[in-house]
Amino acid sequence: MEKRTIKVIKKDDRDREAKAARGSSKKTKRQATRDAISTVGGWVRDLQEKQRTESRRAFESLFVDPMVPATEG
Numbered sequence: 001m002e003k004r005t006i007k008v009i010k011k012d013d014r015d016r017e018a019k020a021a022r023g024s025s026k027k028t029k030r031q032a033t034r035d036a037i038s039t040v041g042g043w044v045r046d047l048q049e050k051q052r053t054e055s056r057r058a059f060e061s062l063f064v065d066p067m068v069p070a071t072e073g
Contacts, residue, residue, distance in 0.1 A: 027035070
């Protein structure tokens with residue numbers, strides 16, 4: 001027959017470990033994932049805004065009268 005051991009964890013020890021885990025300064029896996037997604041999302045928004053601005057300038061340049069100087073018009 002196989003011997004098995006049972007580990008007894010007292011309620012006080014369990015509560016102390018839970019408080020230590022909650023109070024730790026390490027980020028949880030979920031928080032680290034949220035931070036990474038937020039960072040990448042910011043990069044995507046910046047890139048999209050840059051592309052929109054460049055596209056808008058290119059589109060508007062199609063309708064500029066070549067005979068009128070750019071400072072007048």
